[in-house]
Amino acid sequence: MGLIRAVFDAAFRQGGPRLKPVGPRWPLLLFHVDTGGCGGCGMELEALATGPYDMEGAGFGFVQSPRSADVLLVTGTLTRTMAPVLEAAWQAMPKPKGVICVGGCAMDGGYFPENYSVLGGLDRKAKIDLQIPGCPPSPQQVLDGLCSLFGQRVPPARGAQAEGSSSTSS
Amino acid sequence: MDAVSLIRAGQETDTPWRFRLDELGWRDMVAALEKDTLPFVGLWCDGTDVHALFMLSPAQPLAATLALEDGRYPALSSVRPVSSLYERRAYDLYGAEGMWAVDVRPLVDHDVWSATAPLAATPGPAGGHKGQISFQPSDALLAAGGVNAGAGPATGGMETPLHVAMAVAGETITQAETVSGYAHRGLAARWRNSRLEDACRLSGRVAAGCSVAHQAAFCQAVEAACGSAVGPETSLIRVVLLELERILLHLHTLAGLARGAGALVVASRCAWFREQLLAESAPVIGSRLLMDHCVPGGTSLREATGLGDLCISLAKLGEEIYPGLATLWRTYPALSVRLSGVGKVDATLLDRVGLDGPVARASGKDCDGRRTQRVYQTLWRLTAGRHGGTAEDRALVLLDEIGESLRMLGEAGPRLGLTAGGRVDLTLEDGEGLGMTEGPWGNVLYWVRLHAGRVAQVFVHDPAPAALMVFEETLAGQDVADLALVRQSLGVNAAALDG
Ligand code: SF4
Numbered sequence: 001m002g003l004i005r006a007v008f009d010a011a012f013r014q015g016g017p018r019l020k021p022v023g024p025r026w027p028l029l030l031f032h033v034d035t036g037g038c039g040g041c042g043m044e045l046e047a048l049a050t051g052p053y054d055m056e057g058a059g060f061g062f063v064q065s066p067r068s069a070d071v072l073l074v075t076g077t078l079t080r081t082m083a084p085v086l087e088a089a090w091q092a093m094p095k096p097k098g099v100i101c102v103g104g105c106a107m108d109g110g111y112f113p114e115n116y117s118v119l120g121g122l123d124r125k126a127k128i129d130l131q132i133p134g135c136p137p138s139p140q141q142v143l144d145g146l147c148s149l150f151g152q153r154v155p156p157a158r159g160a161q162a163e164g165s166s167s168t169s170s
Numbered sequence: 171m172d173a174v175s176l177i178r179a180g181q182e183t184d185t186p187w188r189f190r191l192d193e194l195g196w197r198d199m200v201a202a203l204e205k206d207t208l209p210f211v212g213l214w215c216d217g218t219d220v221h222a223l224f225m226l227s228p229a230q231p232l233a234a235t236l237a238l239e240d241g242r243y244p245a246l247s248s249v250r251p252v253s254s255l256y257e258r259r260a261y262d263l264y265g266a267e268g269m270w271a272v273d274v275r276p277l278v279d280h281d282v283w284s285a286t287a288p289l290a291a292t293p294g295p296a297g298g299h300k301g302q303i304s305f306q307p308s309d310a311l312l313a314a315g316g317v318n319a320g321a322g323p324a325t326g327g328m329e330t331p332l333h334v335a336m337a338v339a340g341e342t343i344t345q346a347e348t349v350s351g352y353a354h355r356g357l358a359a360r361w362r363n364s365r366l367e368d369a370c371r372l373s374g375r376v377a378a379g380c381s382v383a384h385q386a387a388f389c390q391a392v393e394a395a396c397g398s399a400v401g402p403e404t405s406l407i408r409v410v411l412l413e414l415e416r417i418l419l420h421l422h423t424l425a426g427l428a429r430g431a432g433a434l435v436v437a438s439r440c441a442w443f444r445e446q447l448l449a450e451s452a453p454v455i456g457s458r459l460l461m462d463h464c465v466p467g468g469t470s471l472r473e474a475t476g477l478g479d480l481c482i483s484l485a486k487l488g489e490e491i492y493p494g495l496a497t498l499w500r501t502y503p504a505l506s507v508r509l510s511g512v513g514k515v516d517a518t519l520l521d522r523v524g525l526d527g528p529v530a531r532a533s534g535k536d537c538d539g540r541r542t543q544r545v546y547q548t549l550w551r552l553t554a555g556r557h558g559g560t561a562e563d564r565a566l567v568l569l570d571e572i573g574e575s576l577r578m579l580g581e582a583g584p585r586l587g588l589t590a591g592g593r594v595d596l597t598l599e600d601g602e603g604l605g606m607t608e609g610p611w612g613n614v615l616y617w618v619r620l621h622a623g624r625v626a627q628v629f630v631h632d633p634a635p636a637a638l639m640v641f642e643e644t645l646a647g648q649d650v651a652d653l654a655l656v657r658q659s660l661g662v663n664a665a666a667l668d669g
Pocket of ligand 1: 042375
């Protein structure tokens with residue numbers, strides 16, 4: 001436990017703004033990591049990304065590499081086996097960068113709190129920019145949560161420039 | 171003597187279908203299993219004993235129990251290959267050693283846990299490994315030239331975390347194996363001495379997309395252990411949830427396959443249809459992924475009396491949208507051709523590892539748990555499977571099954587009428603019970619032991635371990651770029667491995 005905490009402290013000790021300025025950095029690019037949940041949150045993220053929700057129009061996209069990501073989007077409780085993987089993904093991301101937890105597991109462990117194989121959620125282990133509760137949250141709830149980062153409720157039409165500053169809520 | 175008689179020759183236990191063998195009897199059983207085709211369900215340990223479960227017929231279990239001697243027992247993996255995954259897990263969790271096991275490498279404990287053998291009476295010290303885990307490739311992988319490529323566990327995609335280590339020549343995979351444990355969250359430990367409601371909620375979170383299959387099987391097992399059974403209406407409500415879950419997960423899988431194959435229009439259509447069904451069903455049922463609607467003794471829906479009407483309107487929606495989707499899938503340029511070259515599964519491999527479900531039905535196997543379940547008697551009907559065993563065959567089986575399940579909803583609706591199902595009050599007595607459902611990817615089975623008003627232990631059989639073995643073997647000869655397609659078409663789920 002001590003070891004992993006140390007890893008976390010080093011990984012998440014970041015100064016400065018948590019998210020990149022919205023204007024020039026629009027859209028916000030997310031790198032998803034399932035750190036050991038049941039996969040339900042991942043299924044809802046897939047529904048969000050590929051179903052009839054205009055996620056990209058709202059200014060969000062998933063990327064395949066942490067190197068091109070602005071935000072680490074975590075689902076699932078954090079297993080001890082996944083912790084170094086998450087850490088590596090975080091290290092690979094350019095600054096400034098942020099963390100979003102989707103689902104109860106990623107927030108505080110949910111139904112899978114700490115045990116021999118699990119560290120629990122990221123709550124109190126890392127600075128989290130946004131938490132979207134639920135087990136799992138629906139795609140609309142995830143999208144609403146993401147939009148709250150931009151201080152907006154309704155997804156703007158495709159191509160519209162999002163206004164407002166990056167906010168950190170939890 | 172055959173394996174069945176050898177098991178039955180053991181000492182009777184309180185559970186009529188479980189027999190206690192001595193080590194000699196167990197060894198004879200292992201020897202007999204070599205020639206016997208007795209279907210194997212799984213093997214698990216409880217710290218004192220090791221249990222092996224078989225199915226005499228689709229509804230008739232038979233289990234053998236052996237007391238561990240010095241923490242050891244004769245392994246079954248030489249005669250039932252899939253047992254290897256159970257044996258490796260029993261070692262990681264309890265330190266129980268399978269003698270003559272075909273593979274003794276760690277499965278889920280990669281030396282990073284806070285204890286070794288965490289479920290043993292006296293767990294060992296914490297693992298000493300730092301950083302990303304390392305693993306020992308199998309001899310077969312080394313013989314193929316060793317690992318020179320890998321994928322996962324964090325690809326940026328939405329799949330559950332798994333690592334695939336590969337030997338690759340050019341673009342072709344020559345040998346591959348998986349490294350699991352990333353999604354191991356210790357379900358067996360969490361189930362131990364848990365409250366009934368908590369245990370049920372956990373079973374709904376073994377594998378998302380199969381929550382009803384898991385929770386319905388769990389509830390049946392608990393009900394059987396208590397010596398009760400739910401009424402026909404509750405059973406029918408569970409069937410409706412099971413079939414709806416199948417439709418939703420199959421659409422999810424097909425969307426992924428179409429996307430992976432470059433048919434984005436088809437993928438969007440599948441995802442859109444799924445959302446249409448969800449928009450109707452979620453307000454009545456109370457959730458999208460159907461978690462926590464099967465509870466011990468009954469069901470729990472937001473608007474239970476609306477389920478009958480919901481079934482009718484879902485079937486109607488199906489009549490409007492499904493035929494077009496099926497035609498689109500079959501006629502979309504290059505989709506079939508693209509999938510027909512991917513992930514051909516050998517039928518003998520399925521027999522060897524005991525994988526059932528749509529993967530087997532796409533390889534010429536006639537297996538479906540619904541055939542023998544009483545509640546399905548007038549609902550389910552045999553549909554033609556396929557024989558090719560490729561990703562295309564599997565996709566078409568899923569597509570057909572969606573149509574069939576929609577039809578079943580249409581038939582179940584009027585029968586349900588306005589019923590809310592009712593609830594049976596369970597008196598929790600010490601005992602064991604078994605429950606079974608046909609989940610979207612195959613048979614899901616729960617063995618539950620109740621003690622002192624709590625759930626003492628749970629064993630789950632999910633298609634996941636067998637699917638993992640089929641996945642590993644099928645990868646050889648595939649294009650590296652097809653990895654995700656093969657994985658999706660076989661339903662490989664890392665979360666479901668933690669049972
Ligand atoms: S929060 Fe719930 S749905 Fe999401 S991964 Fe955890 S258990 Fe699954």
